[in-house]
Amino acid sequence: MSAASPSERCRIVLIAPTEGNDDEVFKRMEQALGAGDVASIIIPPANETTFQQRAAGLVEIAHRHDVAAMVVADTQIAGRVGADGIHVDTGTSDAEPILEKFADTMMVGVGGIKTRHNALEAGEIRPDYVFFGRIGYDLKPDPHPRNMALAEWWAALVEVPCVVMAGSEMGSVGVAAQTGADFVALSQAIFAQGISPAEAVAEANAILERDAPLLKA
Numbered sequence: 001m002s003a004a005s006p007s008e009r010c011r012i013v014l015i016a017p018t019e020g021n022d023d024e025v026f027k028r029m030e031q032a033l034g035a036g037d038v039a040s041i042i043i044p045p046a047n048e049t050t051f052q053q054r055a056a057g058l059v060e061i062a063h064r065h066d067v068a069a070m071v072v073a074d075t076q077i078a079g080r081v082g083a084d085g086i087h088v089d090t091g092t093s094d095a096e097p098i099l100e101k102f103a104d105t106m107m108v109g110v111g112g113i114k115t116r117h118n119a120l121e122a123g124e125i126r127p128d129y130v131f132f133g134r135i136g137y138d139l140k141p142d143p144h145p146r147n148m149a150l151a152e153w154w155a156a157l158v159e160v161p162c163v164v165m166a167g168s169e170m171g172s173v174g175v176a177a178q179t180g181a182d183f184v185a186l187s188q189a190i191f192a193q194g195i196s197p198a199e200a201v202a203e204a205n206a207i208l209e210r211d212a213p214l215l216k217a
Contacts, residue, residue, distance in 0.1 A: 133165020
């Protein structure tokens with residue numbers, strides 16, 4: 001059986017690291033994006049005085065690799081640096097006015113979802129995706145069971161794409177993809193100290209090609 005193409009199976013979303021200086025972060029992101037298929041990156045806030053500079057550099061790297069770039073929360077910086085979208089990690093009430101304002105010009109994703117009720121509320125405003133998990137909390141080897149359950153339930157019922165946060169170990173990639181999620185988010189598994197981002201992205205894609213189910217049409 002031939003491997004599924006990235007368009008047919010779960011793909012990778014990378015959460016940019018917040019630690020390290022800009023040059024280090026840019027170098028590691030460049031290595032990661034040059035090593036295999038990545039759908040998008042999400043750029044969390046860093047130092048307030050330098051966040052725009054870091055976001056601009058990461059957006060430039062992403063676009064050079066034909067990868068979408070999402071900035072967390074800050075609509076002004078997202079616009080200034082030419083990001084493709086805004087990731088709202090604090091739930092539907094904060095996402096709704098942003099979606100109303102920017103839906104025609106930027107993608108908007110919604111995180112901060114802890115229950116099925118939260119998820120359905122998010123789905124009602126029709127974001128570009130919903131995100132199950134918390135950025136910066138992939139500290140354990142395995143994905144959080146609640147996020148896995150929500151992603152599996154959502155993927156079976158709802159057309160809005162979903163992203164599920166994997167754990168800190170590479171073995172969690174295939175487990176997360178088995179939920180039927182459209183995307184698996186990775187951070188520590190790619191960017192933790194001592195890990196080669198290029199080798200990790202290549203390995204994650206190999207796991208997805210082998211283990212990820214075909215997505216529903």
